[in-house]
Amino acid sequence: MAQPHDTSYKLLFSNPEFVRDPLLGFVPQAWVGQLDFGTLEPLNGHYVSEDMRQRHEDMVWRVRLRDAWIYIYLLLEFQSTPDRFMALRLLSYIGLFWQQLEKQRQLTADRLLPPVLPLVLCNGDQPWHHPSELAALCHPPPKELQALQPQLNYLLVDENNYEDEQLAGQRNLVAALIRLGHAGDVQSLQAIIAELLTWLRLDDQTALRRNLSRWIVRLIRHRAPREQVPELTDLLEVSTMLAKRDIDWSAKWKQLGREEGLEQGSKKQAVALLQRQLGKRFGSLPDWAAQRVELASVEQIGEWAEAIFDAPSLEALLGQGGRSAS
Numbered sequence: 141m142a143q144p145h146d147t148s149y150k151l152l153f154s155n156p157e158f159v160r161d162p163l164l165g166f167v168p169q170a171w172v173g174q175l176d177f178g179t180l181e182p183l184n185g186h187y188v189s190e191d192m193r194q195r196h197e198d199m200v201w202r203v204r205l206r207d208a209w210i211y212i213y214l215l216l217e218f219q220s221t222p223d224r225f226m227a228l229r230l231l232s233y234i235g236l237f238w239q240q241l242e243k244q245r246q247l248t249a250d251r252l253l254p255p256v257l258p259l260v261l262c263n264g265d266q267p268w269h270h271p272s273e274l275a276a277l278c279h280p281p282p283k284e285l286q287a288l289q290p291q292l293n294y295l296l297v298d299e300n301n302y303e304d305e306q307l308a309g310q311r312n313l314v315a316a317l318i319r320l321g322h323a324g325d326v327q328s329l330q331a332i333i334a335e336l337l338t339w340l341r342l343d344d345q346t347a348l349r350r351n352l353s354r355w356i357v358r359l360i361r362h363r364a365p366r367e368q369v370p371e372l373t374d375l376l377e378v379s380t381m382l383a384k385r386d387i388d389w390s391a392k393w394k395q396l397g398r399e400e401g402l403e404q405g406s407k408k409q410a411v412a413l414l415q416r417q418l419g420k421r422f423g424s425l426p427d428w429a430a431q432r433v434e435l436a437s438v439e440q441i442g443e444w445a446e447a448i449f450d451a452p453s454l455e456a457l458l459g460q461g462g463r464s465a466s
Contacts, residue, residue, distance in 0.1 A: 148355040149263075150199075150216060155348050156180040157313055159201050159212060162261060165312040166297045171205065179204040183211075198233060202254075211254050213237065217262040224427070227274040230258045231292045258294035261314075263321065267415045268298040269425030300416055311339060320359060326382055326389050329356075333379045340375070349375050364388055410441045417445065422454040432458050 152158050160177045183200040199214040213234055215226075223229065238253045247253070262268050271277065274292040281289055299318045307315040316332055323329040333356065340349050350373045357378065360369050364387050372378050414433050418425055433441065444457060451457035 148351070148358050149218075151351050152317070152355055153199055153214065153216060153261075154182065155351065156182075156201075157348060159199075159214065161312045161314045162259065162297055163212075165310060165315055167259075167295055174205060175210070176204040198237075200237065209254055211237075211256045213256050213258050215258070215260045217260055217264065219264050222262065222264060222266060222268045222270050224270045225277060226260060226270065227272060227277060227292055227294060230260075230294050231274060231290060234258060234292070258292070260294055260296050262296065262298045262300075264300075265412075267300040267412060267419055267425075268296060269415055269419060269430040270427070271424050272296050300412070301419060313339075317355075320356065324389075326387055329360075329389075330379060330382050333375055333382075337375050337379065353378050360387065407438055410438050411436075414441050414445055414448075417448055418454065418457075421448055425454075429454055429458055 156177070159180060163172050163175065180201055180203045183202060199216070201212045201214065202209045203212065204210070213230070215230070215233075217223065217226070234256050237256070241247055241254070242251075260272075272294050274290060278289065297314070299321065302315075302318055304319055304322055307319050310316075313336075316336060319332050320329060323332065336349075336352060340352075353373050353375050354371075356375075357369055357372050360367065360382075367385075367387050370381070372381060411434055415425060415430060418429065418433070433444075436444070447457060
């Protein structure tokens with residue numbers, strides 16, 4: 141999802157609606173429907189050490205599940221290259237978060253650590269193909285030590301994994317955000333803004349409309365850098381501006397194509413598309429598979445794409461364990 145990686149994105153997720161909607165729309169677990177979203181509240185402050193603070197912007201919310209608080213550790217990942225060791229990072233962050241709760245005497249009377257949902261929202265340019273389970277990053281321990289190893293698994297919402305057809309028709313703000321970033325032309329952008337205008341009519345949604353407007357303005361500036369786009373804080377103003385002006389939505393990508401070469405651009409698109417299809421067919425890609433696709437020719441990628449639905453396994457399609465193709 142190509143978009144400006146600035147504070148306007150993080151500002152959106154300071155609204156409870158943007159914490160609620162990724163849970164409702166992208167976490168396929170029954171317990172989510174039992175959450176009392178009326179109790180959603182943010183926790184102020186960072187829960188990382190001083191040396192990490194410059195590398196990480198964490199957001200922690202809590203919400204009631206029946207009689208207990210569930211803490212949502214939300215990480216907005218802007219890096220263009222997916223982080224292989226995300227599970228390790230989250231293990232550190234959540235440990236520091238628990239330590240802070242204990243230090244500030246915020247634990248319940250039983251002094252037990254609360255449950256935490258680690259949720260990563262990724263909007264990088266490349267599909268996320270790394271494992272979400274910490275154990276997959278570690279050498280298999282001897283069976284005598286297996287029970288003593290740390291465990292962590294996080295939930296991933298990778299915006300590259302969703303096609304517009306999957307998201308259209310959902311009354312979900314995060315789905316709309318992904319669709320805005322995927323919009324291929326100004327007309328598509330206007331249509332999504334029109335949907336948002338019908339959803340966000342209430343007076344108490346004014347701040348949310350304003351934050352969305354600012355984010356969309358930055359998206360337009362990012363996609364059309366030669367355009368002089370004014371600072372707008374109202375969705376209707378943004379829609380009117382788009383209707384009145386002939387914005388060259390593809391200007392930046394044409395410029396990048398000239399700089400990188402059309403052949404290289406086509407190769408990158410083919411790699412990204414096949415990795416996305418493989419992820420949907422076989423789940424998270426191991427490193428060897430992702431690297432194999434990146435090193436393949438456009439012709440080989442095309443052959444794999446045609447065979448993807450008939451292949452019984454990832455190894456059978458790409459070659460066992462990442463060995464060279466014959």
